[in-house]
Amino acid sequence: MALLGAGCSSGPAEPENGPSSPGSASPSGSGSPSAASDAPPDKGSVEVVRTLATGLESPWGLAPLPDGNLLVASRDEGEIVQVDGDSGKTSEAGQVPGVDAEGEGGLLGLALSPDFATDQLVYAYFTTASDNRIATMRYDPKKPAGERLSAPSTIFKGIPKGFTHNGGRIAFGPDKMLYVGTGETGDKGLAQDKKSLGGKILRMTPEGEPARGNPDQDSVVWSYGHRNVQGLAWDEDRRLWASEFGQDTWDELNHIEKDGNYGWPDVEGEGEGDGNGDFRDPVEQWRTADASPSGIAVAEGSVWMAGLRGERLWRIPLSGDKPSAKPQAFLEGDYGRLRTVVSAGGDKLWVVTNETDGRGSPEKDDDRILEVRVR
Numbered sequence: 001m002a003l004l005g006a007g008c009s010s011g012p013a014e015p016e017n018g019p020s021s022p023g024s025a026s027p028s029g030s031g032s033p034s035a036a037s038d039a040p041p042d043k044g045s046v047e048v049v050r051t052l053a054t055g056l057e058s059p060w061g062l063a064p065l066p067d068g069n070l071l072v073a074s075r076d077e078g079e080i081v082q083v084d085g086d087s088g089k090t091s092e093a094g095q096v097p098g099v100d101a102e103g104e105g106g107l108l109g110l111a112l113s114p115d116f117a118t119d120q121l122v123y124a125y126f127t128t129a130s131d132n133r134i135a136t137m138r139y140d141p142k143k144p145a146g147e148r149l150s151a152p153s154t155i156f157k158g159i160p161k162g163f164t165h166n167g168g169r170i171a172f173g174p175d176k177m178l179y180v181g182t183g184e185t186g187d188k189g190l191a192q193d194k195k196s197l198g199g200k201i202l203r204m205t206p207e208g209e210p211a212r213g214n215p216d217q218d219s220v221v222w223s224y225g226h227r228n229v230q231g232l233a234w235d236e237d238r239r240l241w242a243s244e245f246g247q248d249t250w251d252e253l254n255h256i257e258k259d260g261n262y263g264w265p266d267v268e269g270e271g272e273g274d275g276n277g278d279f280r281d282p283v284e285q286w287r288t289a290d291a292s293p294s295g296i297a298v299a300e301g302s303v304w305m306a307g308l309r310g311e312r313l314w315r316i317p318l319s320g321d322k323p324s325a326k327p328q329a330f331l332e333g334d335y336g337r338l339r340t341v342v343s344a345g346g347d348k349l350w351v352v353t354n355e356t357d358g359r360g361s362p363e364k365d366d367d368r369i370l371e372v373r374v375r
Helices: 188-192
Strands: 046-053 059-064 070-074 079-083 090-095 107-112 121-127 132-138 153-159 170-172 178-181 200-204 221-224 229-234 240-244 250-256 284-287 293-299 302-307 313-319 328-330 338-345 348-353 369-374
Touching: 046 070, 059 121, 059 338, 059 348, 070 107, 079 107, 107 178, 170 229, 178 229, 200 229, 229 302, 240 293, 250 293, 293 348, 302 348
Parallel strands: 059 107, 107 170, 229 293, 293 338
Antiparallel strands: 046 369, 059 070, 070 079, 079 090, 107 121, 121 132, 132 153, 170 178, 178 200, 200 221, 229 240, 240 250, 250 284, 293 302, 302 313, 302 338, 313 328, 338 348, 348 369
């Protein structure tokens, strides 16, 4: 691991920078093989099948609905937009009151309840004037545009907020627990403080309580020593993967394990850590100009990782809990900054661009949702 200095992963223009294996297997991803003989090909491919939607404002989180439509969070507008999965037509699902979109804060991650078919609950992570928090809203597609989401009900609050490093990615694991990536808000000491919720991956029940099997039964903290977790995804063998902004030197993809310490702020990237083996090394790392990673998804045996400053989609083929070949970059510079990647089932992904968040150079049709076929 490289010893740290000042600065951010993104450079001047991008400061973002219990159960057995409980946090694993994305329900809609095709997953990762568990043996080297089953590893995906060393080289993959990406085909943009279509541009589903255009003209989105500061899109961040994306949640595919069972009917094929999509919900997209607008970070700066505090609005959740519904996108028709066939035509790409957009309409307002509803507003999230109380969103404070200063800096990197705002309306960030979205996730559907694991029991969405019966409870119709949408989970949202957002920044307020005092903290980052998670709330649920009931979704009713039969209501008029702008009224399809109920008033939010807060299930968890008190996550530290900052101008930068607010984390924001949320996802339900195969154990039906809610996992939350947080940032250390620029206060580096929070990452190693297990009593703080900053710089962590949290694991909680759908009601916002500490999940059974957590390292501390009274705490939602699952792993720590993180700078700014931006992506969460699981493979078919119930392994949890997370992407993370580095500072000046290395961005990271980590295999997340219970009570793991991922080193920040003492170290960045691979290395010996403190010499006692207390820190977990990333499974892959990138120069910060090449990545500034955000959302990730698992499909066709690989992790697919969006790059903001890097403006590319990274493929990391897996064999068990390690990469089986070197990462490969796609779409480099073709669509600008990439924020979110979500499985669309099988060999398909949804990829969300992010040129309208104040750090990009938006063109006429930005921002967009791309449907991508991968191998």
